[in-house]
Amino acid sequence: MLEAVFELWNAAPDQDLAGLSPNALTELLDDPFEATDVLVFADVLPREPRAPVTTLLAPLLEALFEAPRRATASGYLPRALCLDIEQRSFERHGLLPLERRRSTGGESTFRSLHVARLTATAAGLIRLHRGRFELTRRGRRLYERHGLAGVYPALLRAYATRLEWSSLDAYPRAAIVQASFAFSLALLSRFGRTPRPGAFYAERWLRAFPGTEDVFEVVPSGPSLAAPSRGSSGSRSSGSRRPAGQRERARARAAAARRRFERCYEGRVLDRFFGYFGLATVQRSVSDDGVSVRGTALLHDVVARRYGG
Numbered sequence: 001m002l003e004a005v006f007e008l009w010n011a012a013p014d015q016d017l018a019g020l021s022p023n024a025l026t027e028l029l030d031d032p033f034e035a036t037d038v039l040v041f042a043d044v045l046p047r048e049p050r051a052p053v054t055t056l057l058a059p060l061l062e063a064l065f066e067a068p069r070r071a072t073a074s075g076y077l078p079r080a081l082c083l084d085i086e087q088r089s090f091e092r093h094g095l096l097p098l099e100r101r102r103s104t105g106g107e108s109t110f111r112s113l114h115v116a117r118l119t120a121t122a123a124g125l126i127r128l129h130r131g132r133f134e135l136t137r138r139g140r141r142l143y144e145r146h147g148l149a150g151v152y153p154a155l156l157r158a159y160a161t162r163l164e165w166s167s168l169d170a171y172p173r174a175a176i177v178q179a180s181f182a183f184s185l186a187l188l189s190r191f192g193r194t195p196r197p198g199a200f201y202a203e204r205w206l207r208a209f210p211g212t213e214d215v216f217e218v219v220p221s222g223p224s225l226a227a228p229s230r231g232s233s234g235s236r237s238s239g240s241r242r243p244a245g246q247r248e249r250a251r252a253r254a255a256a257a258r259r260r261f262e263r264c265y266e267g268r269v270l271d272r273f274f275g276y277f278g279l280a281t282v283q284r285s286v287s288d289d290g291v292s293v294r295g296t297a298l299l300h301d302v303v304a305r306r307y308g309g
Contacts, residue, residue, distance in 0.1 A: 016207040018187050024307050025183060025208065032182035033157065039182055039189075040304045041157075045149040049298050051278025052093050053155060054148045056116040059085050061135070061143055061151065064126060068134040075128060076107035077117060086110055097271040097282075098168065112276075115168070123158035125151060156277055156302065168272060171264040172215045183208060184269050188280055189305040192295025198282070199290060202265040216264065217257035266291055277302075 010022045017025050020038065027035035048054075060081065063069055069078055076082075086103050089096065089112070096112040103110035107117065120126045125139030135143065142150040160181045166173040187204050206212060270293055274280035279299045283292045 018183075018190055018204060018208070020183075020186065020307060028182040028186070029179060032160075035182070036306070038305075038307045039186060040306060041153065042302055042304075043153055044146050045152055045298075045301045047301065048148050049152045049278060049301070051152070051298060052089065052096055052112065052276050053116050053119070053159075053278070054152060055089050055092050056085055056113050057120055057151070057155070058148060059088060060117070060120070060126070060133075061139070061148075064133060064135045065140065065143060068129075068132040070132050071128055072106070074108065077113070077133065079106040082106045082110055082113060085113055089113075097267070097275060111168075115163070115276075119155050119159045119163060120151075122162040123151075123154040125154060152277075153302070159273070159277070165268045165272065169264065169267055171260065171267075174212060174215055174261075174264070176209055176212060177265065177268055180205070180209065181269070181273065184273070185279070185299075185303055186305060188274060188293070188295050188299060189303060192280060192293065192299065195283075195292045195294040197290050198266045198270050198293055199262055201270065201293060202262040205265060205269075206261070213254075213257045213261040216260040217253050218260075219253070 013019050013021055020028075024035070024038045027038055032039065033041055060077065063081060069081065072078065083104070083106070090102060095102065098111040098115065103113075107114050117126070120139070121128075123139075124136055125142070126133055127136050138154075139151070142154065160178070165178045166175075184201070184205060187201055191200070191204070270280070270282050270291060274293065275282040277298075278296060279302065280293050280295050284290075285292060
């Protein structure tokens, strides 16, 4: 009887999971690209995508389709090609989230392009062979048959599953943030038709994975800065003040941890996943430190949501 109750509960839609059931969320975590009763990812897009990652890679793929290109002595892309890519990217998208200023030094100082190149390599589209960058057989076949519409799904899969997102910031690793990328996509698919604050998505995500913000708490080291009690250890007044102060400090640390998590989620998921892959427009507010997020038409080309309200 109890087992049947749990089965019903696990199969029932849960508003804390954005309308997904616990079983559906488990599918998204275990094998997101095969959870086709929840999300369906396109193998080839119906049209050419417009996104920062494809703006960065299109000139490289075009060049390599013609002929291999010699790497620098440090194993980076040719500087002249990088400068051309940087100019195209800046004209179309402005300064990308990973950049503090425009790059003039090649791939080593152009982090957005470096990440794009690593993603294309992880996707099996390009390789560095005997000092030259070249298309792989898979990369040439996809690009020749489908162009960027065929390359994009392979890039997204590699970026989501093979690159380490936490290497791009100084926050705790919190691997579940990346492992749940498909759930974040489900959130965007459900709520992204209208602009919403980035904090909205962070809060919705935390409903599904409560307690994650705890790893973002900064616990002070060393002795407490609170003044010692003047009364005896059994004093009622000293005994009531110290726990109250401790609770207040704990609440402050928890609030700070929540804010750190929100900034981490904003950077890793909203900016460097949704924004980088053109799945959402992410605009920074001029009145506060937050962002506004809205899904794009490309989102619906990339993934179809099959489950949940």
